[in-house]
Amino acid sequence: MKRINVSLATRIATEHLSYRSLIVEIETDLARVSQTSTASLDGLRKLLRSFHSQVRRHFALEERGGLFEVYDEHPLAFRRHARAMLGQHRVFLERLGRILETVNRIERLDSPEFTEFSRDLRDLIAALRKHERDEDELLERLVDHDIRHGPDHP
Ligand SMILES: [Fe+2]
Numbered sequence: 001m002k003r004i005n006v007s008l009a010t011r012i013a014t015e016h017l018s019y020r021s022l023i024v025e026i027e028t029d030l031a032r033v034s035q036t037s038t039a040s041l042d043g044l045r046k047l048l049r050s051f052h053s054q055v056r057r058h059f060a061l062e063e064r065g066g067l068f069e070v071y072d073e074h075p076l077a078f079r080r081h082a083r084a085m086l087g088q089h090r091v092f093l094e095r096l097g098r099i100l101e102t103v104n105r106i107e108r109l110d111s112p113e114f115t116e117f118s119r120d121l122r123d124l125i126a127a128l129r130k131h132e133r134d135e136d137e138l139l140e141r142l143v144d145h146d147i148r149h150g151p152d153h154p
């Protein structure tokens with residue numbers, strides 16, 4: 001049975017932390033621009049672009065680093081949960097892609113488009129936070145499972 005590679009698990013957990021600090025920066029900037037209709041969106045656009053590449057790289061690390069293959073060789077509860085998380089990656093990237101397109105189009109902060117963009121961004125951030133929290137928990141359970149069971153135990 002495949003076991004979790006400790007350096008991969010550590011890298012994923014570390015990325016979750018840097019990811020969270022970028023989310024906080026985005027939230028702070030979103031709050032700033034929401035306060036005045038003449039604020040510039042340039043900073044937020046830049047943050048969202050780097051967030052998009054960070055999220056893409058992070059998902060690729062989880063997908064190509066072999067993490068899901070490890071889950072696949074574990075009991076059904078792990079496999080199910082992991083498959084659901086994997087499916088969320090594609091959905092998140094699509095949503096983030098749409099949010100980026102919208103923010104590049106917005107001309108006025110007092111427009112309905114900006115209100116819709118803010119709502120979509122806040123919803124996505126909440127869903128991403130939950131995803132990463134669930135993932136941390138699942139990863140912890142996986143490591144715990146592998147420590148408790150012998151090398152040939154399923
Ligand atoms: Fe993930």
Ligand SMILES: [Fe+2]
Binds near residue numbers: 012
């Ligand atoms: Fe993750």
